[in-house]
Amino acid sequence: MYQRITGVLIIGIGIFFSSSVFAAKGNSIQIKGSDTMVNLGQAWAEGYMQKNPEAFVAVTGGGSGTGIAALISGTCDIAEVSREMKKKEIDLAKSKGVMPKEYTVAMDGLAVVVHPKNSVSRLTVDELADIFTGKIKNWKEIGGVEGEIVLLSREVNSGTHVYFKEHVLRKGDASRTNEFAESALLMSSSQAIADEISQNENAIGYYGMGYISRNQKVLAVAKDKSSPYQVPTIEDVKSGSYYIARPLFMYTNGEPGGTVKDFLDFIFTPEGQEIVKKVDFVPIK
Amino acid sequence: MTTRKVKEFLIESAIYVSGLTSIAVVVLIFIFLAKEGFSLFKTEFALDFLFGKKWYPISEPPMFGILPLIMGSFFVTIGATIISVPIGVASAVYIAEIAPQRVKEILKTGVEILAAIPSVVLGFIGMVTLVPWIRNTFHLPTGLTALAGAIMLALMAMPTIVSIAEDALNAVPRRYKEAALALGATPWQAIWRVVLRAASPGIVAAIMLGIGRVVGETMVVMMITGNAASMPKSIFRPVRTLTATIAAEMGEAVQGSDHYFALFAIGIILFLITFVINLSADFALHRRRI
Numbered sequence: 001m002y003q004r005i006t007g008v009l010i011i012g013i014g015i016f017f018s019s020s021v022f023a024a025k026g027n028s029i030q031i032k033g034s035d036t037m038v039n040l041g042q043a044w045a046e047g048y049m050q051k052n053p054e055a056f057v058a059v060t061g062g063g064s065g066t067g068i069a070a071l072i073s074g075t076c077d078i079a080e081v082s083r084e085m086k087k088k089e090i091d092l093a094k095s096k097g098v099m100p101k102e103y104t105v106a107m108d109g110l111a112v113v114v115h116p117k118n119s120v121s122r123l124t125v126d127e128l129a130d131i132f133t134g135k136i137k138n139w140k141e142i143g144g145v146e147g148e149i150v151l152l153s154r155e156v157n158s159g160t161h162v163y164f165k166e167h168v169l170r171k172g173d174a175s176r177t178n179e180f181a182e183s184a185l186l187m188s189s190s191q192a193i194a195d196e197i198s199q200n201e202n203a204i205g206y207y208g209m210g211y212i213s214r215n216q217k218v219l220a221v222a223k224d225k226s227s228p229y230q231v232p233t234i235e236d237v238k239s240g241s242y243y244i245a246r247p248l249f250m251y252t253n254g255e256p257g258g259t260v261k262d263f264l265d266f267i268f269t270p271e272g273q274e275i276v277k278k279v280d281f282v283p284i285k
Numbered sequence: 286m287t288t289r290k291v292k293e294f295l296i297e298s299a300i301y302v303s304g305l306t307s308i309a310v311v312v313l314i315f316i317f318l319a320k321e322g323f324s325l326f327k328t329e330f331a332l333d334f335l336f337g338k339k340w341y342p343i344s345e346p347p348m349f350g351i352l353p354l355i356m357g358s359f360f361v362t363i364g365a366t367i368i369s370v371p372i373g374v375a376s377a378v379y380i381a382e383i384a385p386q387r388v389k390e391i392l393k394t395g396v397e398i399l400a401a402i403p404s405v406v407l408g409f410i411g412m413v414t415l416v417p418w419i420r421n422t423f424h425l426p427t428g429l430t431a432l433a434g435a436i437m438l439a440l441m442a443m444p445t446i447v448s449i450a451e452d453a454l455n456a457v458p459r460r461y462k463e464a465a466l467a468l469g470a471t472p473w474q475a476i477w478r479v480v481l482r483a484a485s486p487g488i489v490a491a492i493m494l495g496i497g498r499v500v501g502e503t504m505v506v507m508m509i510t511g512n513a514a515s516m517p518k519s520i521f522r523p524v525r526t527l528t529a530t531i532a533a534e535m536g537e538a539v540q541g542s543d544h545y546f547a548l549f550a551i552g553i554i555l556f557l558i559t560f561v562i563n564l565s566a567d568f569a570l571h572r573r574r575i
Contacts, residue, residue: 065343066536073540092539148426155512155533156343179341182353182515185429185523188507188533199417202426 027259028056033067033080034159035189036108036208037248041080043275048266055259061189064159071251072098077260079251082108082159082208083166099254105267107282109209109232110164110244113194113216115201120144122220122229125243129169131204134181139202151184152193152205160190163246164206206244209237210280237282248281318556322549325349330543334550340514340525342534342544349547351554353514357431357524358558360517361506364435365442365499370492372439373446377491380447381454382462382476393451400444408508411437416509423521429511431524437505442495449494453487454480486569493566497559503528527555 038061045057067079072093130136139147154161170176187193190207198215220229223243236242266272273283330349337350420428465475511523538545
């Protein structure tokens, strides 16, 4: 009787532990991370696979944090990350024998978007911070028509969320402790924000330039009242004059070799950087 | 003779193992949950976990207050229960007691099909139809509210409630109803005062299992309740549920971090909630047999 029960438990435990997934080896590359960069990574993967038919590159999203977690646990070869890796994450990686190596692969401007019918068309970073921390609650406080502002943010696993918090809500000052208002809706993807913006006149949200379409109005943003108001354009993001622009990174575990190295080299070729433009990001070269 | 015995023994053991599998899995899951989740209570966040009103898991220092999440799950569940129970029970009564045979077959198939719709599909339909409708009808800033989640979840709970309640109604001996009718009760009086009363333990069980389904549902609420971790003031406000929090943040949480443990601790809370609900369903059913 007891032997049978032990047998069952052993089988169960066996199934339980054998489920860990390991990164694929050989010619295939696993890329994981930022949702902002998923389309970019996919475009690179397709371009690369066209030139190297024997290679296989798989790209999945989930958020920058997800990518870093996967790199640390060894379930991906390249992590796509739309913010810098935190010191805490680097320490954790090193404690598990993973040496993250950083590559800046492209630039991205964050667009602040509202419904096309919204009468507000420009905001300063201070106003944005007050809106997203919940100090400004009604559109009429910033020159719009009466209506409660609906805040749309990304989930906490998103690099875009973290970047927006650090550079807009806290204005790049790490000693500040501003947080997103509790009432902010946390959407699971940039596309979900785009969809809600396009049907809700009271909503305001933010996402990478790649998601801008005719169904949303992009707000002009200024660093302060005396600075020029700008919408994100390729030139302004590249020159650094647009305030909410950020580099996009890829991380590998140590010095990469084989297919991973070959793939990263491809990204920095003129052809690879041309792909960046095609998916509406800003090339670094 | 011996081969027959061996065969018999092998088949018996195979069935025995299958029978134990689900218990073993539950035990393993609980051990795993407990191991990971209780680690949170060794940290300084223990006290704030159940009663804290702020959920900022990735801030420095992080805040792991799940009260808004519990309230979010509570609002959605109560809403879904209020909607699905009367409709579900009424539908079960109609199918079991009133409907002609043909209609009965069609309705039963319909309920089964409703149960078979994947939750992500329901969530998507809710997002493009129900959410804008709620915003316009109630003049709300946004339609991504607890109400949207409650309505869609009511649709998911309904098949469970209908089919189990219908079984309970069918199990009521025919003679109860016949006796009531013979005493001069109208058909409705017979159903309301006799059949429903006699089937009530089974119906309570049906309701509890339906609620259990609602509490545990994730995809729909993640898509249409807005996921704002603030204390909900009404059903017309966005909420964030326990399940959606785990699903949205599990991918990000680095194994072994406080955030990771906090999500497992939420898992324990959810497990306890559904455990209590299922247990009370079992109690309700058991009462009938005594």
